Amino acid sequence: MQSGGLDTDGTRYKSADDMWREQASSPFDTACWYQKGIDYWDKVEASVDGVLGGFGTISPNDLKHSKSFLLDVFGEQLEKSASSLVAADCGAGVGRITKGLLSHYFTEVDVIEPVRHFLSKAEESLSSSSSTCKCNFLLKGLQEVEERPGRYDVVWIQWCIGHLTDEDCVEFLKVCSRSLKPEGVVVVKENNARRGFVLDKQDSSVTRSDSYLVQLFNKAGLKVTTSRLETDLPEGLFAVRAYALVPQTRFFA
Numbered sequence: 542m543q544s545g546g547l548d549t550d551g552t553r554y555k556s557a558d559d560m561w562r563e564q565a566s567s568p569f570d571t572a573c574w575y576q577k578g579i580d581y582w583d584k585v586e587a588s589v590d591g592v593l594g595g596f597g598t599i600s601p602n603d604l605k606h607s608k609s610f611l612l613d614v615f616g617e618q619l620e621k622s623a624s625s626l627v628a629a630d631c632g633a634g635v636g637r638i639t640k641g642l643l644s645h646y647f648t649e650v651d652v653i654e655p656v657r658h659f660l661s662k663a664e665e666s667l668s669s670s671s672s673t674c675k676c677n678f679l680l681k682g683l684q685e686v687e688e689r690p691g692r693y694d695v696v697w698i699q700w701c702i703g704h705l706t707d708e709d710c711v712e713f714l715k716v717c718s719r720s721l722k723p724e725g726v727v728v729v730k731e732n733n734a735r736r737g738f739v740l741d742k743q744d745s746s747v748t749r750s751d752s753y754l755v756q757l758f759n760k761a762g763l764k765v766t767t768s769r770l771e772t773d774l775p776e777g778l779f780a781v782r783a784y785a786l787v788p789q790t791r792f793f794a
């Protein structure tokens with residue numbers, strides 16, 4: 542990626558490639574990059590407020606926006622499906638999205654999260670709910686997820702893809718794409734930098750611009766069918782955009 546960017550200390554990078562060379566140029570550096578992310582979240586309280594960086598109050602509106610997006614991009618299939626519907630909640634934190642959205646529409650959800658105390662909290666919170674949805678809890682980073690051909694109707698990836706390096710992000714999206722059912726959809730909901738990227742050295746994450754994200758989606762062979770900004774967020778936060786993605790090859794079949 543040629544676009545320049547910043548880190549949270551104000552250091553400028555000429556290009557994302559330069560930044561990645563510094564952060565994750567060898568397998569050792571890449572392992573350190575992921576470990577730093579886990580170490581950061583390990584110290585954060587296992588609660589909605591914790592996973593949302595102290596902005597837990599935005600969760601109800603965020604879930605409302607997500608529900609409307611899900612119904613727009615997958616509502617028809619939700620209505621007509623006679624068989625079981627399976628979703629993945631990626632980088633699921635304490636299971637906020639499964640509890641507040643996915644468990645209402647899907648018969649089964651794979652809750653995937655690499656931080657143990659978040660996953661335990663998700664398990665506790667989802668098993669005490671009255672929902673009939675079956676949840677499977679997987680302690681994994683997205684860079685370790687393996688392909689499960691034809692398993693998912695919807696793969697939901699929210700506020701966690703910034704933890705992946707560009708290379709792993711593209712590989713992970715390919716895994717998601719190959720794991721979809723024929724009419725399945727990948728949803729990425731993510732912060733957007735105004736331009737280029739912003740590197741957060743504290744939690745090992747990169748906030749990418751809209752065009753940077755779209756380039757990664759395209760590299761993974763995915764096409765954006767719908768994207769929508771989340772409005773009514775508090776001032777001073779990054780813009781948040783939801784993307785519905787489907788394999789490009791579907792258009793040429």
Ligand SMILES: C[S@@+](CC[C@H](N)C(=O)[O-])C[C@H]1O[C@@H](n2cnc3c(N)ncnc32)[C@H](O)[C@@H]1O
Nearest residue numbers: 578582632633634637656682683699700701704
């Ligand atoms: C801002 S929280 C969002 C949690 C959840 N998606 C939500 O919206 O409530 C970021 C999450 O990404 C997880 N995370 C960190 N590194 C990750 C990785 N390599 N793969 C997947 N998730 C990761 C963190 O543990 C944390 O749960």
